[in-house]
Amino acid sequence: xxxxxxxxxxxxxxxxxxxxxxxxxxxxxxxxxxxxxxxxxxxxxxxxxxxxxxxxxxxxxxxxxxxxxxxxxxxxxxxxxxxxxxxxxxxxxxxxxxxxxxxxxxxxxxxxxxxxxxxxxxxxxxxxxxxxxxxxxxxxxxxxxxxxxxxxxxxxxxxxxxxxxxxxxxxxxxxxxxxxxxxxxxxxxxxxxxxxxxxxxxxxxxxxxxxxxxxxxxxxxxxxxxxxxxxxxxxxxxxxxxxxxxxxxxxxxxxxxxxxxxxxxxxxxxxxxxxxxxxxxxxxxxxxxxxxxxxxxxxxxxxxxxxxxxxxxxxxxxxxxxxxxxxxxxxxxxxxxxxxxxxxxxxxxxxxxxxxxxxxxxxxxxxxxxxxxxxxxxxxxxxxxxxxxxxxxxxxxxxxxxxxxxxxxxxxxxxxxxxxxxxxxxxxxxxxxxxxxxxxxxxxxxxxxxxxxxxxxxxxxxxxxxxxxxxxxxxxxxx
Amino acid sequence: xxxxxxxxxxxxxxxxxxxxxxxxxxxxxxxxxxxxxxxxxxxxxxxxxxxxxxxxxxxxxxxxxxxxxxxxxxxxxxxxxxxxxxxxxxxxxxxxxxxxxxxxxxxxxxxxxxxxxxxxxxxxxxxxxxxxxxxxxxxxxxxxxxxxxxxxxxxxxxxxxxxxxxxxxxxxxxxxxxxxxxxxxxxxxxxxxxxxxxxxxxxxxxxxxxxxxxxxxxxxxxxxxxxxxxxxxxxxxxxxxxxxxxxxxxxxxxxxxxxxxxxxxxxxxxxxxxxxxxxxxxxxxxxxxxxxxxxxxxxxxxxxxxxxxxxxxxxxxxxxxxxxxxxxxxxxxxxxxxxxxxxxxxxxxxxxxxxxxxxxxxxxxxxxxxxxxxxxxxxxxxxxxxxxxxxxxxxxxxxxxxxxxxxxxxxxxxxxxxxxxxxxxxxxxxxxxxxxxxxxxxxxxxxxxxxxxxxx
Numbered sequence: 001x002x003x004x005x006x007x008x009x010x011x012x013x014x015x016x017x018x019x020x021x022x023x024x025x026x027x028x029x030x031x032x033x034x035x036x037x038x039x040x041x042x043x044x045x046x047x048x049x050x051x052x053x054x055x056x057x058x059x060x061x062x063x064x065x066x067x068x069x070x071x072x073x074x075x076x077x078x079x080x081x082x083x084x085x086x087x088x089x090x091x092x093x094x095x096x097x098x099x100x101x102x103x104x105x106x107x108x109x110x111x112x113x114x115x116x117x118x119x120x121x122x123x124x125x126x127x128x129x130x131x132x133x134x135x136x137x138x139x140x141x142x143x144x145x146x147x148x149x150x151x152x153x154x155x156x157x158x159x160x161x162x163x164x165x166x167x168x169x170x171x172x173x174x175x176x177x178x179x180x181x182x183x184x185x186x187x188x189x190x191x192x193x194x195x196x197x198x199x200x201x202x203x204x205x206x207x208x209x210x211x212x213x214x215x216x217x218x219x220x221x222x223x224x225x226x227x228x229x230x231x232x233x234x235x236x237x238x239x240x241x242x243x244x245x246x247x248x249x250x251x252x253x254x255x256x257x258x259x260x261x262x263x264x265x266x267x268x269x270x271x272x273x274x275x276x277x278x279x280x281x282x283x284x285x286x287x288x289x290x291x292x293x294x295x296x297x298x299x300x301x302x303x304x305x306x307x308x309x310x311x312x313x314x315x316x317x318x319x320x321x322x323x324x325x326x327x328x329x330x331x332x333x334x335x336x337x338x339x340x341x342x343x344x345x346x347x348x349x350x351x352x353x354x355x356x357x358x359x360x361x362x363x364x365x366x367x368x369x370x371x372x373x374x375x376x377x378x379x380x381x382x383x384x385x386x387x388x389x390x391x392x393x394x395x396x397x398x399x400x401x402x403x404x405x406x407x408x409x410x411x412x413x414x415x416x417x418x419x420x421x422x423x424x425x426x427x428x429x430x431x432x433x434x435x436x437x438x439x440x441x442x443x444x445x446x447x448x449x450x451x452x453x454x455x456x457x458x459x460x461x462x463x464x465x466x467x468x469x470x471x472x473x474x475x476x477x478x479x
Numbered sequence: 480x481x482x483x484x485x486x487x488x489x490x491x492x493x494x495x496x497x498x499x500x501x502x503x504x505x506x507x508x509x510x511x512x513x514x515x516x517x518x519x520x521x522x523x524x525x526x527x528x529x530x531x532x533x534x535x536x537x538x539x540x541x542x543x544x545x546x547x548x549x550x551x552x553x554x555x556x557x558x559x560x561x562x563x564x565x566x567x568x569x570x571x572x573x574x575x576x577x578x579x580x581x582x583x584x585x586x587x588x589x590x591x592x593x594x595x596x597x598x599x600x601x602x603x604x605x606x607x608x609x610x611x612x613x614x615x616x617x618x619x620x621x622x623x624x625x626x627x628x629x630x631x632x633x634x635x636x637x638x639x640x641x642x643x644x645x646x647x648x649x650x651x652x653x654x655x656x657x658x659x660x661x662x663x664x665x666x667x668x669x670x671x672x673x674x675x676x677x678x679x680x681x682x683x684x685x686x687x688x689x690x691x692x693x694x695x696x697x698x699x700x701x702x703x704x705x706x707x708x709x710x711x712x713x714x715x716x717x718x719x720x721x722x723x724x725x726x727x728x729x730x731x732x733x734x735x736x737x738x739x740x741x742x743x744x745x746x747x748x749x750x751x752x753x754x755x756x757x758x759x760x761x762x763x764x765x766x767x768x769x770x771x772x773x774x775x776x777x778x779x780x781x782x783x784x785x786x787x788x789x790x791x792x793x794x795x796x797x798x799x800x801x802x803x804x805x806x807x808x809x810x811x812x813x814x815x816x817x818x819x820x821x822x823x824x825x826x827x828x829x830x831x832x833x834x835x836x837x838x839x840x841x842x843x844x845x846x847x848x849x850x851x852x853x854x855x856x857x858x859x860x861x862x863x864x865x866x867x868x869x870x871x872x873x874x875x876x877x878x879x880x881x882x883x884x885x886x887x888x889x890x891x892x893x894x895x896x897x898x899x900x901x902x903x904x905x906x907x908x909x910x911x912x913x914x915x916x917x918x919x920x921x922x923x924x925x926x927x928x929x930x931x932x933x934x935x
Contacts, residue, residue: 051841052841052846052849055841055843055846056846056849056850056853059846059847059850060850060854094842094843095843095846098843361847362844362847365842365843365844365846365847366843366844368843369842369843369844372842372843373842463844465844
């Protein structure tokens with residue numbers, strides 16, 4: 001029997017969500033029979049939902065569930081998760097997939113409240129380096145974002161290094177030889193001849209660097225370019241800048257692709273304690289229950305905005321992140337001629353969980369859409385990227401806190417502020433870089449992507465939604 | 480008008496203001512002659528290159544101090560307290576003066592083709608017979624005269640038409656003519672045809688394909704004119720491209736641009752419309768236009784560049800992840816095709832991933848947008864209020880959303896027009912209303928007796 005679409009009146013009413021008794025299965029004792037897991041496969045109306053309705057339903061359900069997770073009510077959250085699980089699916093349409101990964105992240109977060117259980121479930125995970133690398137390669141193949149970043153970065157490097165004889169490039173996450181092979185070839189074709197090129201690659205795993213070294217040296221030998229690859233096996237946060245061995249007289253370029261944000265990970269509780277004003281406000285927010293919060297926000301919207309420190313762009317809003325500060329200072333100390341930074345263009349570093357969930361929902365919706373339009377649903381590669389790359393990022397954003405939460409994406413304005421405060425000056429990314437990027441998109445048939453220019457930086461968008469930002473910097477002397 | 484007396488004109492080298500008067504009839508009003516066709520009654524002056532370029536042409540005969548302007552010289556001469564007789568100028572009449580170019584091979588060396596303006600002759604001499612010392616940093620054009628350079632800097636980069644092969648045009652007509660015969664373009668459209676890129680079913684209108692090509696961007700902040708010519712800084716293309724700059728332009732121009740030229744250029748103009756799908760038809764037109772010889776040349780060129788790519792992709796890689804190994808081919812400078820990061824093999828992989836078009840579903844971004852709108856309007860403010868979430872109608876710029884769900888103001892949402900049918904709306908609304916009602920109940924907490932709903 002259909003219970004949903006009988007009563008049209010209900011939908012047309014504005015204002016109060018009056019429901020009719022047709023909501024419930026008559027004759028059953030519990031008011032929420034459709035909620036209790038005990039009942040067989042009883043949710044016919046859910047199955048009948050078409051893709052769009054299901055999607056909208058999922059959004060609502062996610063919203064509700066997130067709220068319960070944020071306020072810590074596990075029982076309620078459980079009920080909602082059960083609901084969502086009926087509709088979500090990692091193999092379904094975009095919204096279903098997103099819901100699947102978001103609920104996994106929410107569940108993960110909740111489970112951390114039972115640490116014994118959590119640790120037991122997570123203790124036998126197998127992690128394979130080869131698999132990780134494979135996933136990153138898949139992302140490189142399926143989506144053009146990394147390729148675009150490399151093209152733009154290389155163009156900026158070539159332009160900055162015009163006339164330089166000794167070029168040293170520091171790659172903060174060196175895993176894709178394609179990027180530097182392209183640069184080698186480009187530099188080889190310079191009218192003044194190729195420079196003496198040194199590339200220092202940093203990565204956690206030795207194997208990756210070994211492979212890079214082999215490929216790049218081979219390529220350089222082919223073109224007879226004086227080349228040297230230095231491998232540094234290290235996590236970025238533990239990087240010893242001295243080990244980079246930057247020599248005087250060489251022109252230094254630093255390349256960071258989706259790496260910097262992990263340095264923002266910090267013990268948030270500690271930093272919050274250090275700024276009492278912010279803490280008080282936040283505590284106020286936390287303690288107000290949901291009803292009065294709504295009323296309070298309605299009455300006083302302005303203070304709500306002043307609440308969250310990351311709603312303003314003052315230097316205070318950057319938040320203390322000691323690792324980032326010292327890292328940037330160390331880089332600045334090397335006086336790089338160029339530093340190109342690619343980052344995700346979204347704010348996933350909000351203080352409150354709900355902020356992060358909402359932002360992540362919009363951001364990953366665009367990323368999932370992007371995959372949906374280019375890769376078939378049946379593709380295992382796509383699912384792998386969705387699960388092991390995006391899914392893990394989502395899990396990190398939602399379920400981790402403090403130093404564990406590495407995926408602290410921030411928007412370009414914040415990065416600009418941060419870098420300027422650390423002593424870097426902006427370098428405008430040229431028209432030609434953008435044209436190269438557009439040409440690449442065209443040549444390889446990537447449709448729907450756009451490259452926008454924002455104040456000298458480039459933003460890679462999926463239709464209108466910005467996804468990645470690329471900005472270029474240089475060492476700036478204080479005057 | 481009397482005839483110009485050729486014999487009387489002097490071609491003295493090394494003298495300053497020597498000339499020979501032909502007829503000294505000061506013109507009643509200042510009239511301009513056509514350049515290169517001087518007033519026959521004018522006084523012809525020939526200056527040596529050195530004098531021509533000299534900045535201080537007016538020299539005081541008493542102390543030999545040089546001045547750039549005659550007025551300055553006169554002022555200076557007053558200071559010498561000359562006796563009255565010498566104070567006057569040699570002749571009181573103002574004679575029109577024309578100048579000949581000292582370069583003997585030049586057409587303006589002939590007095591009949593003298594130029595009427597001293598500054599003009601100077602510029603001419605610099606332009607034609609001088610060294611080009613001023614260089615545009617953006618486009619590597621060189622100029623001998625500083626004012627030419629300045630004038631160019633104003634327009635360089637402002638309004639440009641750029642062909643895919645990289646050639647720049649400031650004039651639309653020359654751009655269009657070029658495009659009709661551009662080899663690179665034929666190559667590209669041939670390539671597009673073989674790849675069948677337009678076959679990839681993609682309902683999204685491609686913003687790149689076939690839009691207008693005119694790039695109107697404000698010129699960079701005015702570069703301070705400096706004597707530092709051929710500056711090593713900045714723009715790469717000034718020194719880097721031995722041949723045509725790499726094709727860097729947006730795709731084929733809009734229909735309007737081309738249909739107007741079809742008459743002029745007969746059928747060579749491409750008939751690309753603004754959707755990418757038509758690239759197939761246009762390539763066939765294009766291919767047929769080009770004579771077999773040129774077609775084979777272009778295809779050969781295309782082949783050769785691809786063979787580069789393919790051969791380079793054969794480089795063995797030690798990686799275990801062989802299927803996805805990327806060997807790169809030609810880069811920025813090497814080919815007209817521009818930097819290509821990936822071999823064609825990769826392109827096939829990329830296309831393999833796209834299976835048969837799946838059922839067109841609304842994108843997640845659009846769903847979120849819709850949910851925001853519906854959430855704000857349909858179900859109720861009270862519903863969301865119950866969640867503790869405000870629905871402000873004029874939300875601030877949400878670079879981050881505060882604790883309130885600013886659904887309606889996600890400035891990055893993409894409006895999808897695909898699903899707009901009114902028929903679906905009712906059922907959707909019903910579904911939404913139902914689910915929201917369900918959710919309201921969930922939110923309300925303790926179970927309620929059958930049939931009774933509490934609304935907040």
